[in-house]
Amino acid sequence: MSPAQRRVARILVDTPLSHLDRPFDYVVPDDLADSVVPGCRIKVRFAGRLVDGYVLELADDSDHEGKLAPIAKVVSSEPVLTPEIAKLARDVADRYAGTAGDVLRLAIPPRHARAEAHPGGATPPEPPAIGDASWHAYLHGAAFVRALGAGESPRAVLNVLPRHEPERAVAEAVSAAVRAGRGAVVCVPDVRDVARWDAVFAEALGPDAHVTLTAADKPAARYRNFLRVSRGEVQVVLGTRGAAYAPVHHLGLVAIWDDGDDLHAEPRAPYPHTREVLLTRAVETGAAVLIAGHARTAEAQSLVEQGWCAEIVGDQPARRREWPVVDVTDGTEHGAAPARLPAAVFETVRGAEGPVLVQVPRRGYRTSLVCDQCRTPAQCPACAGPLVQHRADAPLVCRWCATTVAQWQCGECHGTRLRAPVVGQLRTAEEFAAAFPGRAIVTSGGQTVLDRIERDESALVLATPGAEPVVPGGYAVVVLLDTWLMLARDDVRVFEESHRRWFNALALAAYGARAVAVGDSGTLQGLVRADPAGVAARELADRAQTHLPPVGRLATVDGPEAVITGLSTREWPPFVDVLGPVPVEPGRDRLILRVPRREGLALAKVLKGIAAERSAAKEPPVRIQIDPVAF
Structure with missing residues (x-):
């Protein structure tokens, strides 16, 4: 047998079976010797079937005592799996009790042959020196960027002030890292964020200095961008969860925006979180770390308290100046029951000289119904599911089986009148339209999420948490309705998540704007003090007890x-x-x-x-x- 025939390839076989999650040795046949390279895609005979796999490495011999099977086919000689990403996949799999194959399905997009045919070899463009102006508002902010420019690997948690564009600040940090000869990976929650950040990155770094990677991209475009990164043509990647695995050469910075957003949690096995993937990469490669957001998670606070990450925040006068003044009302008037539209909210909205944002915790119209007399939940007569109403003139409908209920009667007291203990943003829009007839009502939530609206001084925007559109110049007033309802959710992270959504809404306010939060003043002190770090410290302390x-x-x-x-x-x-x-x-x-x-x-x-x-x-x-x- 010739030396070429004795060459051994260690293959990671694409299988979800946990007991087979390890490399297997195969012989490289003579006719495939020139096309089998580390990182390429191949097919092998495995358990009687032809399955996909990746070549991890080539060796001269094997520890396997039996006869080795040959590689059946080379799918492509393009090396799409780098040693760094192969190790990352193994570490992530071990961290989350999964398989490396499952991780690689998240990391490497499906092959597109036409994209591979494009010639490579272009050198990454040198980004312009764009400075660090966005970081001067923060304590130690400029020092972080200078360290990146010097080729160092600082690690920081940044709390972004309202109207201080996070995408521009991150672009400046990325530029410093690239000018020091290193690459960067930046992850944001969803494609709406990618679109907004992409425009700023193109302006700040140059039109061809970065690529985007999202699952929403067309297959050919996504794979072409992936190849540009793996071939070393581009050093900067911006994207959603999958971008965390991008094979950037000489990685020098990993950054994540709004790490508390649940979109960063992978819904497919082994369910890794983007933040943890990026932190793992930083440890393995010695890259710098930037965790940024208007709010702060308990995980980020833990890194700060351990001293692993530095804290970059505005000083107290800056926070007081930049964040809107928040007034808290419990909705009561002179000892009466809480009002749906408290006087404090009514007066603030009526006096607003500009657009108004109202955050409503629930989407829909009347999302739950109870008997007006005995408060028994209204149930479907067919399946006992909950009844809802989608608009004022719509019939009752079951949320489970979609049965329409023309005439409803309470099974307990036989009453026929209903009330809504919780209403959604559509019903709230009707109430606000009646209370403020001079305002143009806009809704955002559910299937209709607005990313941005043109500035209209009369606009009154009602949005569910996370669906608040951006308005040029910011909102004159921000109202946080029914904060108690968000805190009543059955979720161990409810306190942190609620504050994240509230801070994100308040960050859309104009300079000098006012805000009203309807809820408990003791619970909402973090908003009043404009102190995301304090909220995170409280949450972390509570987590420590449990x-x-x-x-x-x-x-x-x-x-x-x-x-x-x-x-x-x-x-x-x-x-x-x-x-x-x-x-x-x-x-x-x-x-x-x-x-x-x-x-x-x-x-x-x-x-x-x-x-x-x-x-x-x-x-x-x-x-x-x-x-x-x-x-």
């Missing part, structure tokens, strides 16, 4: 009731705190496992072993999530 992430590690295991019951009674390591099982739906239960942070990898290894046992026995898999955003 040993929840980021103080501890937490995992959920979902599966059939009998399977979860069996797992709950098995012998777990002594550091694992087993909670449950609890039902999540008929026939399915959930087990919650909690460990100290230092035992996080050990817990993931145990769970990976359980998944491997089940896949080897050809039993149905269980759903494993490490540090889920919600559970």
Whole structure:
């Protein structure tokens, strides 16, 4: 056998089976010797089927004692899997009790042959020296950019002030990193953010200095942009979750905007969070870190308190000056019951000289209904599901089975009148239109989310959290309605998430604007003080008492009731705190496992072993999530 025939390729086979999550050795046939290169896509015969895989490395021999099977086909000689991303995939898989193959499906877009045919080899353009003007408003901000320009790797958590464009500040940081000969990866929550940031990046860095990577891109364009990065033609990547794995050469900066947004949590196995992927890359490559947002998460606060990240904030006078003044009202007047449109809100909106933003916690019209007499929830006569109403002249309809109910009668008191304990932004729009007839009512939420509206001094915008459109010059007044309703959600992160959405809404205010929040003054003091860091510190302290992430590690295991019951009674390591099982739906239960942070990898290894046992026995898999955003 010739030396060429003895060449061995270590292959990562594309399989979701946990017990097969390791490299396998294959022989490189003579006729494929010139086309098999590390990082390329191939096909191999595996368990009787022809499956995809990636070449991790080439070797002269193998530790396998039996006969090695040959590589069946080279799909493409394009090296799309770099050693850094291969190691990142393994580390992320180990962190989240998943498989490297699952991670690579998130990291590498599907192949597009026509895109590969484009010639490569272009050198990355040198970005212009755009300075650090956006950072002068923050303590130690300019020093962070200077460190990047000097080739250093600072790590920081930035709390962005209203009207201080975060996209421009990040572009200046990216420019400093690139001019020092290094690349950058910037991740934002969704494609609306990508579009806005892309325009600023193109203006600041030059039209061809970066690429965008999102799942919404057309396959050919997405793969072409990916190849430009992997070939070293571009050093800057802007995108959503998948961009965190972009194979940027000489990575020098990883940045994430609004890391508390749940869109950063991957909905596919192994469910990694973008922030954790970027932090893992930073540790592996020695890159700088920037976590930016109007609010701050408990995870970011933990990095600050540990000293791993520096804190970049405006000083107290700057925060007081830039954030709108927030008045809090509980909605009551002279001891009466809380009003839907409190006098404080009415007077502030009526006196506003410019557009007004009203954040409404629920979308829709009347999102829940109860009997007006006995307050019994209105149920569908067909399936007992909840009844809703989509507009004033619409009939009642069941949220579960869509049955239309022409005439409803309460099953308890036989009353026929209904009331809405919670109303959505459409019903609120009707109320505000009647109260302020001179205002032009605009709604944003649900299936109709507005990214931006033209400035209209008479505009009154009612939006659900996260759907607030930008208006040039900012809003004259921001109203946060029913804050108690957002805080009443069944979510372990409800306090943090509610404040994130409130700070994001307040950040859309104009200079000198006013804001009114309807809720409890004690709970909303973080808004009154314009203190996102204080809110995050309080949240982190609460998490420490309950040993929840980021103080501890937490995992959920979902599966059939009998399977979860069996797992709950098995012998777990002594550091694992087993909670449950609890039902999540008929026939399915959930087990919650909690460990100290230092035992996080050990817990993931145990769970990976359980998944491997089940896949080897050809039993149905269980759903494993490490540090889920919600559970």
